[in-house]
Amino acid sequence: MLTGARPFRSVLYIPGSKERALEKAKDLPADAIIFDLEDAVAADEKPAARALLAQVLAEADYGPRARIVRINGLDSDWGRDDVATFAKAIAAGAKVDAILIPKVSTPADLDAVAALIPDVPLWAMMETALGMLNAASIAAHPRLAGMVMGTNDLAKELGSRFRADRLAMQAGLGLCLLAARAYGLTIVDGVYNAFKDEAGLLAECEQGRDMGFDGKTLIHPAQLEIANIAFAPSEAEIDLARRQIAAFDEAEARGLGVAVVDGRIVENLHIVTARQTLAKAEAIAALNAS
Numbered sequence: 001m002l003t004g005a006r007p008f009r010s011v012l013y014i015p016g017s018k019e020r021a022l023e024k025a026k027d028l029p030a031d032a033i034i035f036d037l038e039d040a041v042a043a044d045e046k047p048a049a050r051a052l053l054a055q056v057l058a059e060a061d062y063g064p065r066a067r068i069v070r071i072n073g074l075d076s077d078w079g080r081d082d083v084a085t086f087a088k089a090i091a092a093g094a095k096v097d098a099i100l101i102p103k104v105s106t107p108a109d110l111d112a113v114a115a116l117i118p119d120v121p122l123w124a125m126m127e128t129a130l131g132m133l134n135a136a137s138i139a140a141h142p143r144l145a146g147m148v149m150g151t152n153d154l155a156k157e158l159g160s161r162f163r164a165d166r167l168a169m170q171a172g173l174g175l176c177l178l179a180a181r182a183y184g185l186t187i188v189d190g191v192y193n194a195f196k197d198e199a200g201l202l203a204e205c206e207q208g209r210d211m212g213f214d215g216k217t218l219i220h221p222a223q224l225e226i227a228n229i230a231f232a233p234s235e236a237e238i239d240l241a242r243r244q245i246a247a248f249d250e251a252e253a254r255g256l257g258v259a260v261v262d263g264r265i266v267e268n269l270h271i272v273t274a275r276q277t278l279a280k281a282e283a284i285a286a287l288n289a290s
């Protein structure tokens with residue numbers, strides 16, 4: 001099961017057809033892996049990739065990394081076989097933490113997969129214009145545990161152009177983030193396509209972190225470290241959280257409801273955030289130690 005405390009700073013896509021990359025990922029510092037059967041796999045390779053992935057997830061040890069399988073849509077030639085294969089594999093003991101459904105536009109898209117594959121949490125690719133408009137009702141689905149932004153498909157639907165500030169993406173990113181937070185879901189930002197551009201990736205990670213995303217989806221191992229750092233609490237944030245908690249405890253002991261730290265007020269609600277920061281730092285430390 002995927003729990004709320006689990007870090008999702010770095011979520012690496014691996015094409016289900018690439019045996020070498022599937023092997024390499026066992027040692028990569030990714031918080032989660034999306035084993036992809038959809039857009040990263042060519043049509044004529046899909047049946048072989050599905051069989052390979054089912055076998056790999058039945059046998060391989062990916063340690064603490066969350067294992068998420070992205071299936072093809074049920075409206076494609078491959079989606080139903082993907083679902084049937086993984087329903088069987090999971091029942092037989094394959095370790096799959098979630099099934100990721102592409103191009104979710106309505107809650108009915110989730111119902112259709114939920115009816116075919118019991119027990120495993122579902123995640124939704126949020127990447128259609130209709131999906132953005134229905135984000136709240138999608139997030140409310142009882143089987144949904146996470147959302148992944150599909151900014152490439154969204155840009156395609158919108159007809160928008162890439163800009164470093166992601167102006168065209170802001171409405172969709174914001175709607176999905178609101179929906180995910182309203183229903184207590186994990187939500188991970190979209191990919192940065194220029195995988196050799198470290199400065200561009202860092203800027204996009206920081207924007208996503210500032211907005212409130214839990215992490216970023218990635219396409220290449222070289223992107224992992226940047227996302228892991230950007231989405232982890234910094235030393236300064238951890239230090240501030242500790243000082244806020246200490247100052248507020250002291251204020252409360254004196255019968256006050258407000259403390260001041262670094263010239264800013266600290267109230268009960270800031271302590272909730274401070275405790276979340278420390279909990280996230282501890283979860284990351286535990287992950288690194290495992």
Ligand SMILES: CC(C)(COP(=O)(O)OP(=O)(O)OC[C@H]1O[C@@H](n2cnc3c(N)ncnc32)[C@H](O)[C@@H]1OP(=O)(O)O)[C@@H](O)C(=O)NCCC(=O)NCCSC(=O)C[C@H](O)C(=O)O
Binds near residue numbers: 012013039127
């Ligand atoms: C982008 C790539 C095609 C680049 O591949 P390549 O040229 O082979 O890279 P390198 O030679 O630099 O690779 C170095 C080593 O790293 C391994 N590798 C590469 N990529 C991965 C990976 N994703 N996971 C694990 N390991 C990886 C190589 O095997 C090399 O290993 P070694 O032999 O030991 O040196 C390629 O990175 C790639 O295919 N990336 C994934 C692309 C993908 O998954 N795309 C689909 C998801 S994005 C999407 O669909 C988003 C969404 O839906 C939307 O709409 O936005």
Ligand SMILES: [Mg+2]
Binds near residue numbers: 039125127
């Ligand atoms: Mg997509």
